[in-house]
Amino acid sequence: MEKITTFTSRVAPLPIDNIDTDQIIPARFLKTTSKIGLGDQLFCDWRYDANGNPNPDFLLNQPQGKAAQVLLAGDNFGCGSSREHAPWALTQYGFKAVISTSFADIFKGNSLKNALLPIVVPHDVSAKLFATLKAEPAATVTISLADQTVTLPDGSKVEFPIDPFYKDCLLEGVDELGYILKQEPAIAAYEASRPLTVNTLA
Amino acid sequence: MASPHIAARPRTIIEKVWDNHIVSERPGAPALIYIDLHLVHEVTSPQAFAGLRERGLKVRRPDLTIATTDHSIPTHDRNLPIVDTIAAVQIEQLQKNCADFGIPLFGPHSDKQGIVHVIGPEQGFTQPGMTVVCGDSHTATHGAFGALAFGIGTSQVEHVLASGCLLQARSQTYEVRVEGALRPGVGAKDVILNLISRIGIGGGTGCVIEYSGSTIRSLSMEERMTVCNMSIEGGARAGLIAPDETTYEYLAGRPYAPKGAEWDKAVSLWRQLPTDEGAAYDKQIFIDAAALEPMITFGTNPGMGISVTAAVPDPDSLADPLERDSLSKALRYMDLPAGKPLLGHAVNVVFIGSCTNSRISDLRAAAALLKGRKVSPNVRLMVVPGSQIVKRQAQEEGLDRIFKDAGAEWREAGCSMCIAMNGDQLKPGEYSVSTSNRNFEGRQGKGGRTFLASPLTAAATAITGVVTDVRTMMN
Numbered sequence: 001m002e003k004i005t006t007f008t009s010r011v012a013p014l015p016i017d018n019i020d021t022d023q024i025i026p027a028r029f030l031k032t033t034s035k036i037g038l039g040d041q042l043f044c045d046w047r048y049d050a051n052g053n054p055n056p057d058f059l060l061n062q063p064q065g066k067a068a069q070v071l072l073a074g075d076n077f078g079c080g081s082s083r084e085h086a087p088w089a090l091t092q093y094g095f096k097a098v099i100s101t102s103f104a105d106i107f108k109g110n111s112l113k114n115a116l117l118p119i120v121v122p123h124d125v126s127a128k129l130f131a132t133l134k135a136e137p138a139a140t141v142t143i144s145l146a147d148q149t150v151t152l153p154d155g156s157k158v159e160f161p162i163d164p165f166y167k168d169c170l171l172e173g174v175d176e177l178g179y180i181l182k183q184e185p186a187i188a189a190y191e192a193s194r195p196l197t198v199n200t201l202a
Numbered sequence: 203m204a205s206p207h208i209a210a211r212p213r214t215i216i217e218k219v220w221d222n223h224i225v226s227e228r229p230g231a232p233a234l235i236y237i238d239l240h241l242v243h244e245v246t247s248p249q250a251f252a253g254l255r256e257r258g259l260k261v262r263r264p265d266l267t268i269a270t271t272d273h274s275i276p277t278h279d280r281n282l283p284i285v286d287t288i289a290a291v292q293i294e295q296l297q298k299n300c301a302d303f304g305i306p307l308f309g310p311h312s313d314k315q316g317i318v319h320v321i322g323p324e325q326g327f328t329q330p331g332m333t334v335v336c337g338d339s340h341t342a343t344h345g346a347f348g349a350l351a352f353g354i355g356t357s358q359v360e361h362v363l364a365s366g367c368l369l370q371a372r373s374q375t376y377e378v379r380v381e382g383a384l385r386p387g388v389g390a391k392d393v394i395l396n397l398i399s400r401i402g403i404g405g406g407t408g409c410v411i412e413y414s415g416s417t418i419r420s421l422s423m424e425e426r427m428t429v430c431n432m433s434i435e436g437g438a439r440a441g442l443i444a445p446d447e448t449t450y451e452y453l454a455g456r457p458y459a460p461k462g463a464e465w466d467k468a469v470s471l472w473r474q475l476p477t478d479e480g481a482a483y484d485k486q487i488f489i490d491a492a493a494l495e496p497m498i499t500f501g502t503n504p505g506m507g508i509s510v511t512a513a514v515p516d517p518d519s520l521a522d523p524l525e526r527d528s529l530s531k532a533l534r535y536m537d538l539p540a541g542k543p544l545l546g547h548a549v550n551v552v553f554i555g556s557c558t559n560s561r562i563s564d565l566r567a568a569a570a571l572l573k574g575r576k577v578s579p580n581v582r583l584m585v586v587p588g589s590q591i592v593k594r595q596a597q598e599e600g601l602d603r604i605f606k607d608a609g610a611e612w613r614e615a616g617c618s619m620c621i622a623m624n625g626d627q628l629k630p631g632e633y634s635v636s637t638s639n640r641n642f643e644g645r646q647g648k649g650g651r652t653f654l655a656s657p658l659t660a661a662a663t664a665i666t667g668v669v670t671d672v673r674t675m676m677n
């Protein structure tokens with residue numbers, strides 16, 4: 001996996017709570033057998049009208065949305081379906097981080113496996129950032145994973161939590177499956193210690 | 203095996219199952235837990251198998267893995283070709299992956315094919331005390347058996363295929379206690395829709411729910427599955443119910459359940475699973491079952507639910523600006539006025555199916571109401587059994603005749619209009635009453651509008667053509 005370093009970017013604000021993964025990438029695009037090409041379908045039903053033309057009112061069709069590598073969204077982002085196609089679509093579009101007041105569990109886990117940072121900030125910080133972006137759409141934030149901070153447009157720094165294990169994986173580009181497979185002796189010992197529960201091949 | 207210092211403290215069933223599955227626990231890292239059963243379907247697995255091929259890895263435990271085709275497979279006659287070539291390729295890919303990696307598959311023509319969360323319990327794959335995963339957020343369905351069942355992403359599908367294990371942080375515990383007798387016309391679906399309307403769709407984030415109390419104990423296994431199924435709609439990682447005699451009765455004699463002496467041994471272990479007296483939960487909520495009414499959703503997430511007789515809430519009554527905007531946006535999408543009940547609202551489609559409500563008891567409940575009645579000429583009623591086995595059972599009982607005589611479509615097993623990626627979908631602007639679990643924008647077809655409800659409410663609505671309180675049609 002690609003290592004994450006400190007970066008500065010404009011921010012795309014999507015002030016809606018409970019954005020579910022069916023909105024991020026509608027189910028009809030899940031028939032694919034690859035991970036590629038999902039960026040064009042990100043937020044498809046909000047982004048395009050019935051004839052497939054870009055909806056000018058939608059953020060990703062405006063300069064602010066096109067230039068941003070950071071998405072700012074309302075509470076409980078990524079709820080619903082477990083589809084990893086959601087972080088695939090977001091990263092292929094060009095997003096490196098999503099800022100919200102909370103994330104759904106499975107989405108957060110999926111994001112951390114795809115170098116997409118789920119950044120949780122307090123409500124007042126989120127509200128302030130939405131307000132700043134309304135006044136100055138070109139405002140930028142700087143995100144440092146190593147320091148676990150977001151530097152807001154006014155220069156103030158906010159810390160964000162991240163599981164230390166996933167922080168290391170993202171900073172070092174550690175491969176999670178490789179880490180698991182190194183524990184083969186423990187896995188084999190565990191298997192030997194208990195009887196078979198079910199046999200699907202029977 | 204649990205170490206003595208852990209056993210000394212009273213534990214919830216959630217902690218017991220978790221402790222039983224820890225392979226390793228290192229400081230500063232999530233625990234590595236062992237997975238007893240891995241369910242696979244066509245949509246979330248292709249990229250995981252591709253990952254295995256890239257690394258030259260095998261599937262560690264094909265004997266703990268089972269695959270089916272459910273999401274993108276059409277529910278029309280299985281002898282017809284799949285016209286959607288992309289879906290056809292995905293299904294072929296699953297067949298190839300299962301053949302290459304030695305995984306048993308209930309494919310399109312299997313007489314055991316069905317929705318992944320219907321076939322697991324039906325075959326006896328799902329058992330108490332297990333850890334179960336699937337690349338699907340409704341995996342919590344299997345929690346009805348006292349299993350710890352998580353939905354996972356495709357990267358994790360690859361991890362479990364390769365290692366039999368999952369890296370996972372310990373969850374918080376959340377007790378949902380439901381006490382009292384449900385009134386006529388009110389069922390398991392209403393219990394769970396009510397819970398989600400109270401805690402909100404993020405209310406269970408970070409938690410595993412244990413459903414307890416006299417109401418839960420009195421539910422059948424199929425009703426328990428309906429409740430556990432929608433745990434994710436409350437944001438929970440999983441939801442479960444401690445096993446009891448109802449559980450053992452359901453499981454006994456299922457094809458893949460233990461037999462003979464093995465069965466007795468298993469039951470004696472399962473009896474140790476229920477939560478110890480005095481065990482503490484991180485969170486708790488109490489629901490009075492006797493006060494519940496049939497529920498229906500009006501908005502674009504499953505937390506936007508009300509009693510079927512209640513009025514749609516008014517965004518102006520909300521103080522938080524973001525919450526107000528979210529509700530306004532939902533009502534705009536649904537094209538509904540605030541402050542009025544949904545009762546009497548015309549619908550175009552009624553969908554009875556999905557992993558929430560496509561089991562035999564759901565079909566029986568709907569058929570009982572439809573018997574001798576006709577579906578409104580303005581409504582398309584689709585009845586989609588959860589599996590081929592449910593389908594055959596329903597036909598043996600003559601339920602298919604009741605549905606067809608009433609004017610309903612009787613289809614092949616699959617996810618169907620729950621997810622609208624298989625040809626079954628609403629047209630833009632259409633309204634449905636659906637027994638599935640999600641009413642997100644476009645979930646049942648681009649521009650489609652979904653009211654979630656129970657099979658009884660769905661059947662009543664199909665007959666009248668408008669959102670109906672089923673209690674007005676019951677004797």
Ligand code: SF4
Nearest residue numbers: 340556557617620621
């Ligand atoms: S029926 Fe619906 S919710 Fe259930 S597994 Fe299929 S698509 Fe998912």
